[in-house]
Amino acid sequence: MSETEQAAELLRNGRLVAFPTETVYGLGANALDPEAVARIFEAKGRPLTIPLIVHVPSIELARGLASVWPEKAQALAEHFWPGPLTIIVPKAANVPDLVTAGLPSVGLRMPAHPLALELLTVAGIPLAAPSANRFTQLSPTTAEHVREGLGDRVDMILDGGPCQVGIESTVISVAGETPRILRPGLISQTEIEAVIGPVETGAGAESPGQHPKHYSPRTPVILGASPEVGKGVRLDATNMPTDPADYAECLYRTLHGLDRENLDWIAIEMPPDTPAWAGVRDRLTRAAR
Secondary structure (H helix, E strand, C coil): CCCHHHHHHHHHHHCEECCCCCCEEEEEEEECCHHHHHHHHHCCCCCCCCCEEECCCCCHHHHEEHHHHHHHHHHHHHHHHHCCEEEEECCCCCCCCCCCCCCEEEECCCCCCCHHHHHHHHHHEECCCCCCCCCCCCCCCHHHHHHHHHHCCCCEECCCCCCCCCCCCEEEECCCCCEEECCCCCCCCHHHHHHCCCCCCCCCCCCCCCCCCCCCCCCCECCCCCCCCCCEEEEECCCCCCCCCHHHHHHHHHHHHHHCCCEEEEEEEECCCCHHHHHHHHHHHCCCC
């Protein structure tokens, strides 16, 4: 039996498996099994009021988890899936309320990582899978990050190497009259509007990642000027990429590494305030709260 088959069997039996996606490592459980989903919240120390994203291997399976599948959902899925975009739609009755924090909508995503797609296909079930870390802490972009953060709270870790996107997916809701980006990510508002037309932006309870303090290393993060006291490191254009995709890919990995150096602070120069940088700026702002 391969590692993927072992992981799929554990998931079908209600256990937790950490697996790689192109964004960050996810902590997966059978999305249709409330008891399995409850283990995610327990392992992460995550409040039950925050919904989970459900990962699927195909658009067809996604449609089966929605009570309504809007035309704009189809257009977005066809253009961006598999990829780092979560689409929120009205949920079907078979999706447990625990997954959606009691809300009438569900976030769905088809990941681009080949190992994630293989696991979803072999398991034959949709997987609820937030980032595989303790609540509010840095998301993991390697299997080692998962081991450091969760330890024996997870039944198995599938190692698929470093994540290529590096920050969590863009989240857009098409459950209302006007599409709205609830969490920015690598897929920008500009790219989305090129596919479905104008969208609104703003936080919403339908999306994860809305807690003011989130994506945070143990070391205090300061945005702007470096403190004059203590031991620290400054991240700016001299030592970080100037391309938003490259910056996102290395951000969490860099912060995980700096967390091991017993620093008093990490000072970060904010990147440009443009749509392409919105996801990175969101993560930095929350990390510094």
